Amino acid sequence: MKRWLWLPACLLLSGFVLVGDDFRDLPADEQVLLASAQEHWSQLDADTRGKLHDNAHDWLARPPSARAVLRARMQAWDALPPTERARRRAPFAAWLRLDESERVQVRRLAAEFAALPADQQQLLRDSFAKQSFDSQRAWSLGPTLGAQTAPLVSLFAFVPEPDRPGLASLLRELEPQARIDLATLAARLDNAQRERLRRDLLATPAAARTALIRQRLAQ
Amino acid sequence: MLFWTRLSQQPALLEATETTSELSALTPGPRAALLLRLVGGLDFAHAADVLGVGEPAYRFALTRAVTSWSQAHPDPEALRRLRDDLQQRVRQLSAEQCERLADLRDRAMQGVTSSPTSPLPAEGAPRLRLRAWHWGALASLVLAFIATFVWPHRPSAQSGALPPVAAGVAPVLDDPAVVIHPDYPLLAAAQDEAAIRDLALLSWIGAGSPGVLATPATTNLPEPAADASPVAADGDVENAP
Numbered sequence: 001m002k003r004w005l006w007l008p009a010c011l012l013l014s015g016f017v018l019v020g021d022d023f024r025d026l027p028a029d030e031q032v033l034l035a036s037a038q039e040h041w042s043q044l045d046a047d048t049r050g051k052l053h054d055n056a057h058d059w060l061a062r063p064p065s066a067r068a069v070l071r072a073r074m075q076a077w078d079a080l081p082p083t084e085r086a087r088r089r090a091p092f093a094a095w096l097r098l099d100e101s102e103r104v105q106v107r108r109l110a111a112e113f114a115a116l117p118a119d120q121q122q123l124l125r126d127s128f129a130k131q132s133f134d135s136q137r138a139w140s141l142g143p144t145l146g147a148q149t150a151p152l153v154s155l156f157a158f159v160p161e162p163d164r165p166g167l168a169s170l171l172r173e174l175e176p177q178a179r180i181d182l183a184t185l186a187a188r189l190d191n192a193q194r195e196r197l198r199r200d201l202l203a204t205p206a207a208a209r210t211a212l213i214r215q216r217l218a219q
Numbered sequence: 220m221l222f223w224t225r226l227s228q229q230p231a232l233l234e235a236t237e238t239t240s241e242l243s244a245l246t247p248g249p250r251a252a253l254l255l256r257l258v259g260g261l262d263f264a265h266a267a268d269v270l271g272v273g274e275p276a277y278r279f280a281l282t283r284a285v286t287s288w289s290q291a292h293p294d295p296e297a298l299r300r301l302r303d304d305l306q307q308r309v310r311q312l313s314a315e316q317c318e319r320l321a322d323l324r325d326r327a328m329q330g331v332t333s334s335p336t337s338p339l340p341a342e343g344a345p346r347l348r349l350r351a352w353h354w355g356a357l358a359s360l361v362l363a364f365i366a367t368f369v370w371p372h373r374p375s376a377q378s379g380a381l382p383p384v385a386a387g388v389a390p391v392l393d394d395p396a397v398v399i400h401p402d403y404p405l406l407a408a409a410q411d412e413a414a415i416r417d418l419a420l421l422s423w424i425g426a427g428s429p430g431v432l433a434t435p436a437t438t439n440l441p442e443p444a445a446d447a448s449p450v451a452a453d454g455d456v457e458n459a460p
Contacts, residue, residue: 033398036283043275055398058407071392073406078247085402091418092405103414109421110414127428128420136419143425150429 019046019053030056094140097168102142109143137164145172151183155198158191166202170209178210185217242288242301246396249284252277257302283399 023031023041031038033056041049059067077085095103113121128136134153139146149171159167171179186194197216204212242250248270255266267277288298397403405415414421423429 033395036286036395037279037399039282040275040279044279045273045275048273048276051404052399055400055403055407058403059394059398067394067397069409070407071397073409074392074397074400074402077402077406088416089402089405091415092408094418095408095411095415096404103411105425106414106418106421107411109425110417113417113421113424114413124424124428125420128423131423136423139419139422139426141422142418143422146419146422147426147429 019049021046021049026053026056029060033059091140093165094142094168097165097172098142102144105143141168141172148176148179152179152186154189155182155186155194158195159198163198163202167198170201170206173206173209174213175210178213181210181213181217185213245284245287246392246400248399248401249280249287252280253284253288254305256281257298258305279399 019026021042021044023034023038026034030053034041034052037044037052044052059070062070080088095106098106113124116124128139132153134157135150138149138153141149152171155167171182174182186197189197201209201212242253245253251270252266255261255269259266259269261269263274263277263281266281267274270277270280272280285298288301292298392400400406408415
């Protein structure tokens with residue numbers, strides 16, 4: 001097989017489906033489900049198309065009983081106050097940003113936590129709740145990055161909500177030593193300087209951020 | 220923008236009431252898209268911003284709303300009558316309701332202009348004021364938007380507490396509505412619900428619960444295991460290294 005054919009062949013074998021902008025490329029049963037999107041399909045961004053395809057694919061794979069459960073969950077969800085829905089979306093967004101090994105770890109922790117006696121669970125919850133709001137949020141980055149980011153919690157203070165995912169990604173992409181340097185740097189800045197540093201970091205290409213942190217640290 | 224965004228997230232806007240039974244067949248997203256267009260009069264770009272989605276996604280939601288509406292109301296004039304009816308309700312709001320809404324608007328706008336979290340640089344201030352004025356000018360549309368859902372149309376409404384929202388009528392979610400639900404991935408991940416809900420707590424525990432051991436009130440807490448797992452498989456707790 002020619003070398004250039006390997007990639008599409010592997011994608012095909014792995015079940016990967018490229019969601020293009022031609023609605024007719026979708027499987028027929030998905031086209032039926034997503035018919036209301038057909039008119040706008042080509043104008044939807046690739047991410048939205050991919051999500052709709054994933055949803056339809058997941059739905060079609062579910063047996064009727066599982067569909068009924070999901071439909072009921074959806075209706076219960078829609079009945080929640082918007083603030084509550086927003087509160088519950090935040091950890092899910094953070095969950096999606098974890099890599100699979102971290103998800104496996106957190107699943108295991110969840111199972112172990114659930115096996116604890118109720119009073120021990122509550123003790124842990126109470127202790128966690130004593131931390132600042134920003135500290136608690138930093139732990140949404142996962143066990144590893146959360147521990148490295150906790151000293152950087154001041155960088156998250158007063159950060160507008162839309163900017164948080166970008167900042168989390170930025171921290172995730174930094175090398176461990178750069179995160180340590182950033183924690184040292186952030187600790188000696190006032191609020192305005194931290195805000196400026198945050199903006200500068202976000203505006204700097206990922207490859208140049210470590211150098212920027214070192215440069216500021218040396219000032 | 221904050222004003223409209225908050226407004227579009229009002230619980231009553233997202234729940235069908237007996238006074239909005241005409242729209243109760245629509246799911247919340249398409250309903251909000253339709254209302255922003257019909258009553259708010261926002262163009263596609265601004266309405267998409269309010270709902271926090273891209274313009275194509277907004278157009279999609281709007282199409283979905285109009286399609287569903289048209290299926291239930293084949294009369295081509297029905298949509299125009301709905302718009303007129305909603306706007307008529309706005310014009311009949313009591314003075315007290317208007318006052319309360321104006322207060323809501325003012326508080327929302329203060330949130331925009333005086334927020335300590337505002338990331339705009341100093342040179343952005345005039346633009347911010349312009350935007351605030353711009354959104355303030357749209358306040359009357361907000362009255363329309365809220366009034367059509369928050370309070371039932373009662374011309375003889377008494378002053379004082381606002382009338383309660385009637386019990387909701389859950390819209391029927393057919394299969395196409397389910398798969399375009401914006402929170403489908405979250406709701407479909409039921410098996411991970413506990414892990415997702417307590418992600419921050421579990422991560423903190425997994426890292427060894429830092430910051431609690433020196434606290435007198437928590438000295439009796441279970442300590443994490445050396446492998447960053449605080450709880451042994453049998454539910455017992457291992458000592459930290």
